[in-house]
Amino acid sequence: MFTTAATHNKTQSEQVRCLYTVIETELSQAQIQLNITRKRVKNINFRLKPYQLSVSAPYFVSDVDIINALSKRLDWVVNHHTELLKRHQQKQQLGGHHSNTSSKNGLSPIKLWGETQNRVMSEAERLHWYRYELQSVMPELFQKWQPVVGKVANETRIKKMSTRWGSCNTKAKRIWLSVYLPAFPLPCTEYVIVHELCHLHQANHSPAFWHEVKRSMPDYKRWHDMLAGKSGIVD
Numbered sequence: 686m687f688t689t690a691a692t693h694n695k696t697q698s699e700q701v702r703c704l705y706t707v708i709e710t711e712l713s714q715a716q717i718q719l720n721i722t723r724k725r726v727k728n729i730n731f732r733l734k735p736y737q738l739s740v741s742a743p744y745f746v747s748d749v750d751i752i753n754a755l756s757k758r759l760d761w762v763v764n765h766h767t768e769l770l771k772r773h774q775q776k777q778q779l780g781g782h783h784s785n786t787s788s789k790n791g792l793s794p795i796k797l798w799g800e801t802q803n804r805v806m807s808e809a810e811r812l813h814w815y816r817y818e819l820q821s822v823m824p825e826l827f828q829k830w831q832p833v834v835g836k837v838a839n840e841t842r843i844k845k846m847s848t849r850w851g852s853c854n855t856k857a858k859r860i861w862l863s864v865y866l867p868a869f870p871l872p873c874t875e876y877v878i879v880h881e882l883c884h885l886h887q888a889n890h891s892p893a894f895w896h897e898v899k900r901s902m903p904d905y906k907r908w909h910d911m912l913a914g915k916s917g918i919v920d
């Protein structure tokens with residue numbers, strides 16, 4: 686990782702300083718903050734979290750040994766961090782995560798109808814707010830889309846669903862929407878309403894069903910794709 690001809694002539698401490706610079710540069714390029722602490726532990730331990738690598742080392746281990754151990758782990762850390770971030774971001778978009786650790790000030794942006802909001806709130810506050818916002822647009826949106834789809838729901842509700850954006854009980858004609866929908870642009874919620882109303886025509890996901898969705902909302906795919914992969918399925 687750090688073997689150039691020039692380094693052979695350097696003293697050990699110079700080499701270690703260089704190595705440390707390389708490690709620091711690579712970590713900061715990967716947006717990872719490094720924290721090294723001495724503890725009453727037996728081994729050098731690494732703990733990787735989004736945007737942070739914590740290293741705890743025993744008191745008897747030298748700085749050189751810590752830096753060498755770090756250097757050996759560096760590739761793993763950077764690669765693993767990419768995976769970790771991906772999962773972390775998916776979780777956040779899902780909403781099933783406390784809003785912290787994401788950006789430099791320790792707070793992740795809160796979105797409403799796809800727009801980043803300049804405010805800070807707890808997960809519970811966010812869900813309360815989303816419920817309120819969704820509740821206030823739902824009657825209007827159902828009134829808008831029911832005549833287009835040609836079906837009417839008997840009952841609509843907001844549910845805390847983390848794996849589905851909506852669901853439809855076709856017998857009771859009852860439609861549930863996920864409380865997390867207000868994180869996305871409004872047409873995403875409209876699409877979920879259209880999707881669930883179309884299940885009152887077709888209970889399955891047959892070509893006839895998708896034909897119905899497309900007839901009602903020609904640009905549905907854009908909104909469908911925006912939600913897909915964020916929280917599994919629209920059922």
Ligand SMILES: [Zn+2]
Pocket residue numbers: 880884889890919920
């Ligand atoms: Zn469906």
